[in-house]
Amino acid sequence: MGDTGRESTDGELWLCVMDGDGGAFASLFLRHRDRVFVHSLRLVKTPFEAEDVTAMVFLEAWRCRSRIRLVNDSILGWLLITATNVARNKIRSTLRYERLLRKLPQDQTVPDHSDSVADTVDQDRRSELLHQAYRSLGRRDQEVIALCVLEDMSTAEVSELLGIPSGTVKSRLSRAKQKLSQLMNPQAGFLPAPRPLKPEEETP
DSSP, rough: OOOOTOOHHHHHHHHHHTTHHHHHHHHHHHHHHHHHHHHHHHHHHSSSHHHHHHHHHHHHHTTTTTTTBBBTBOOOOOOOHHHHHHHHHHHHHHHHHHHHHHHHHOOOOOOOOOOOHHHHHHHHHHHHHHHHHHHTSOOHHHIIIIIIIIIIHHOOOOOOOOTTTTTHHHHHHHHHHHHHHHHHSGGSSSSOOOOOOGGGSSSO
């Protein structure tokens, strides 16, 4: 298909997928799975859950292959939006189980107090706090942040993908950024307030 040595576009592969070509679908899976996984990991708590969401997204893509709309010859936007929906459904379906786990006694571990480990723990904690703030956004806000900011898609592309006016995309993006900023503010309870300076650290 196409010129020798030229990689097929998503659109070309998708025409084959709609005819039931499993090899073309496998090519799309290999092309986009990592970005779908990374996006899923922003929405769920563990890599295992992100792998599960990624698998479900591509299963849904195959099941709905005759109804999927590509934007600018790319299926990535559809995959990311579907990942957002799948992740939110998965979170709701496992909420009861997670509540039960939180009631169980937790093992107490003694942390390593070396500076390097402390720095790593702090970075991991801040990363988790950012993910927690992102997960607390509504579905529409997650979508527009993922597409416009994280995937650097244009307003026109997102407008076509979501089927809404460009002005609506811009207003949603502005609102979503504001919400995320508020959630990451210490007063929102996600990030700790800066510690007070010790006397010897204060500027004379």
